[in-house]
Amino acid sequence: MDILVLVKAVPIVGNERLGADERVDRTVGLEANGNDEYVLEAALKLTEAHGGEVTLLTMGPTAAQEALRKGLAMGAARAVHVIDDGIAGSDARATATVLAAAIGRQRYDLVLAGADTSDGQGGTLASAIATSLDLPYLSYAGRIELTDDGRGVRVQRLSPTGYDVLEAALPALVMGTQVLGEPRYPSLRGIMAARSKETTTLSLADLGIAPDRVGAGAATTRVLDATPPPARAGATVLRTDPESAVAATIDFLAARGLV
Amino acid sequence: MAGPVILALAELTDGQPTRLSLELATLASDLAVAAGGTAVAAGIGPRAGNAAPTLARHVERVISVEAATEADAPAAIVIASLLAALLEQQTADIVLLPASPDGKDVAGMLAARLDLPILVNAASVAWADGRPVVEMSAFGGRLVTRSTFTGATGIVVVRPGATAARERGSEGSVEVVDLEAAPDPRVTVVERVVSAGAAVSIDDAPVVVAGGRGVAGPEGFAVIEDLADAFGGAVAGTRAVVDAGWLPYAQQVGQTGKIIKPALYVAVGISGAIQHKVGMQTSGTIVAINRDADAPIADFADLLIVGDLFEVAPRLAAAVRARRG
Ligand SMILES: Cc1cc2nc3c(=O)[nH]c(=O)nc-3n(C[C@H](O)[C@H](O)[C@H](O)COP(=O)(O)OP(=O)(O)OC[C@H]3O[C@@H](n4cnc5c(N)ncnc54)[C@H](O)[C@@H]3O)c2cc1C
Ligand SMILES: Nc1ncnc2c1ncn2[C@@H]1O[C@H](COP(=O)(O)O)[C@@H](O)[C@H]1O
Numbered sequence: 001m002d003i004l005v006l007v008k009a010v011p012i013v014g015n016e017r018l019g020a021d022e023r024v025d026r027t028v029g030l031e032a033n034g035n036d037e038y039v040l041e042a043a044l045k046l047t048e049a050h051g052g053e054v055t056l057l058t059m060g061p062t063a064a065q066e067a068l069r070k071g072l073a074m075g076a077a078r079a080v081h082v083i084d085d086g087i088a089g090s091d092a093r094a095t096a097t098v099l100a101a102a103i104g105r106q107r108y109d110l111v112l113a114g115a116d117t118s119d120g121q122g123g124t125l126a127s128a129i130a131t132s133l134d135l136p137y138l139s140y141a142g143r144i145e146l147t148d149d150g151r152g153v154r155v156q157r158l159s160p161t162g163y164d165v166l167e168a169a170l171p172a173l174v175m176g177t178q179v180l181g182e183p184r185y186p187s188l189r190g191i192m193a194a195r196s197k198e199t200t201t202l203s204l205a206d207l208g209i210a211p212d213r214v215g216a217g218a219a220t221t222r223v224l225d226a227t228p229p230p231a232r233a234g235a236t237v238l239r240t241d242p243e244s245a246v247a248a249t250i251d252f253l254a255a256r257g258l259v
Numbered sequence: 260m261a262g263p264v265i266l267a268l269a270e271l272t273d274g275q276p277t278r279l280s281l282e283l284a285t286l287a288s289d290l291a292v293a294a295g296g297t298a299v300a301a302g303i304g305p306r307a308g309n310a311a312p313t314l315a316r317h318v319e320r321v322i323s324v325e326a327a328t329e330a331d332a333p334a335a336i337v338i339a340s341l342l343a344a345l346l347e348q349q350t351a352d353i354v355l356l357p358a359s360p361d362g363k364d365v366a367g368m369l370a371a372r373l374d375l376p377i378l379v380n381a382a383s384v385a386w387a388d389g390r391p392v393v394e395m396s397a398f399g400g401r402l403v404t405r406s407t408f409t410g411a412t413g414i415v416v417v418r419p420g421a422t423a424a425r426e427r428g429s430e431g432s433v434e435v436v437d438l439e440a441a442p443d444p445r446v447t448v449v450e451r452v453v454s455a456g457a458a459v460s461i462d463d464a465p466v467v468v469a470g471g472r473g474v475a476g477p478e479g480f481a482v483i484e485d486l487a488d489a490f491g492g493a494v495a496g497t498r499a500v501v502d503a504g505w506l507p508y509a510q511q512v513g514q515t516g517k518i519i520k521p522a523l524y525v526a527v528g529i530s531g532a533i534q535h536k537v538g539m540q541t542s543g544t545i546v547a548i549n550r551d552a553d554a555p556i557a558d559f560a561d562l563l564i565v566g567d568l569f570e571v572a573p574r575l576a577a578a579v580r581a582r583r584g
Contacts, residue, residue: 127371
């Protein structure tokens with residue numbers, strides 16, 4: 001049971017900023033995308049129960065190593081880092097192309113991806129990658145287990161009213177959510193062990209992708225402008241007794257037509 | 260020369276378009292007017308024929324495709340296969356998809372199948388210089404970007420509230436199209452589990468009352484539910500309360516939960532951590548109840564009531580009920 005986990009290194013939430021080229025500045029501190037840590041935790045639990053190894057796969061700049069280091073310290077066996085100057089500014093389509101090519105070069109039974117990223121493609125990459133690799137796709141997982149014969153995967157897909165139980169034969173791609181469970185903290189031993197784990201780097205040339213298919217030059221979408229939203233006026237603060245605070249709140253809401 | 264075709268996917272539940280789908284149909288109509296083109300809504304799902312007249316009040320042309328999305332294949336896979344087949348017969352320049360779980364799955368599948376560019380998280384869409392201009396909130400609401408496609412075609416994934424659903428005052432045409440779905444036979448739905456007493460969805464509720472760790476336990480949530488009930492709103496919460504098991508994940512607001520934009524968001528016993536803030540800070544009005552006047556939420560609320568939530572919230576519920584009659 002070998003599992004490939006797609007981890008994106010995103011700017012630390014709250015610190016994001018644009019570079020001069022109106023693209024997300026990825027030279028600042030990066031961290032593993034929150035949802036990707038949940039699926040990594042699920043992957044580690046699955047390999048602990050059924051054997052096999054977890055490999056991390058990321059596409060990103062040098063600073064993405066930080067996210068890989070943490071994942072290795074949590075218990076992944078190795079990491080694959082797709083890194084190439086030509087990748088900067090890639091749109092969703094190019095990102096899917098690169099990740100699909102990189103996945104195609106790994107050995108795996110299961111690929112896991114996060115439900116979405118704090119700086120990314122709004123949760124559309126996982127289904128795009130599964131489609132281009134023609135892998136069975138199961139999404140919004142709140143729980144992932146193997147089928148009884150061990151040859152398939154069973155997923156609880158969260159629905160607006162509960163969940164659906166989905167099954168597919170392996171290999172498959174599963175997109176997972178926070179409901180999978182709190183990610184573990186790396187232990188001291190894990191952090192030490194991570195130092196000797198291998199990270200393979202892959203370039204566009206290694207993946208056989210022509211540079212003109214990806215990166216800013218090939219982008220099919222373009223940011224026209226970016227501006228801060230109109231600032232909120234600042235809070236009206238009520239520090240009186242509850243009765244008068246409530247009366248003032250009703251006046252406030254009524255003035256805005258909200259009650 | 261005819262202008263661009265703007266096609267909106269309508270998701271159906273209980274034989275009716277979802278509210279978000281009606282918003283998309285209206286958006287398609289508005290964009291078609293601005294672009295001098297045509298708007299089409301494709302209603303794909305079970306009892307599509309039943310849903311078509313409602314759609315036809317919002318858009319000039321409806322394509323109705325009956326599909327058993329409740330059978331043993333996941334809905335998104337069925338819809339993506341039908342939409343791809345439809346787009347072979349019916350050209351569309353811009354495809355609007357709902358930012359629902361199925362809509363986002365369909366978006367990725369369609370983008371890969373048809374090699375289309377994609378813009379996600381649209382908070383609004385306008386038309387300028389022959390292209391859609393998609394506004395989205397980035398970096399947890401600290402920035403608003405406007406983006407477009409470099410070519411003439413693409414998929415836009417649209418969030419709730421980008422526009423208000425509006426009837427046009429005339430009835431659009433309805434075409435029934437028979438298409439054979441080709442779902443992935445390798446993926447099957449073996450069971451659908453419906454939890455008892457599923458709550459009002461927070462996605463498009465005009466008023467959302469959210470509780471945080473300050474409610475101090477599952478019983479404390481009764482106060483939140485009562486206040487939501489007084490407003491006629493939906494109940495939400497922070498990850499802290501979801502992790503604690505006091506609320507289902509479907510009601511979590513924030514980075515790894517839902518991003519919502521109600522007219523009124525009432526945050527009760529919520530500190531306002533950045534990961535929570537990104538899910539609600541574009542709400543119309545934010546009212547917070549917190550005993551700590553220095554909690555981070557004070558920085559982005561419109562009204563902060565400093566006090567004990569157990570003293571304030573029940574009184575506020577009573578006052579709202581008295582006011583609403
Ligand atoms: C990867 C990642 C993803 C995350 N995603 C999310 C997410 O999607 N959504 C989310 O919400 N969080 C998310 N978090 C967690 C987030 O960082 C915060 O921990 C969480 O939002 C805090 O929840 P809270 O405000 O309920 O609790 P606390 O921060 O503990 O705040 C409780 C507040 O209640 C007030 N209070 C206590 N008692 C009372 C009382 N009696 N009366 C009035 N006020 C009272 C306190 O003053 C305090 O301000 C995420 C974290 C990580 C690392
Ligand atoms: N650059 C990347 N490297 C590795 N995985 C990625 C990358 N971008 C996206 N992913 C994966 O795809 C998921 C969905 O991303 P998105 O659609 O951009 O929100 C993430 O949670 C990751 O698992």
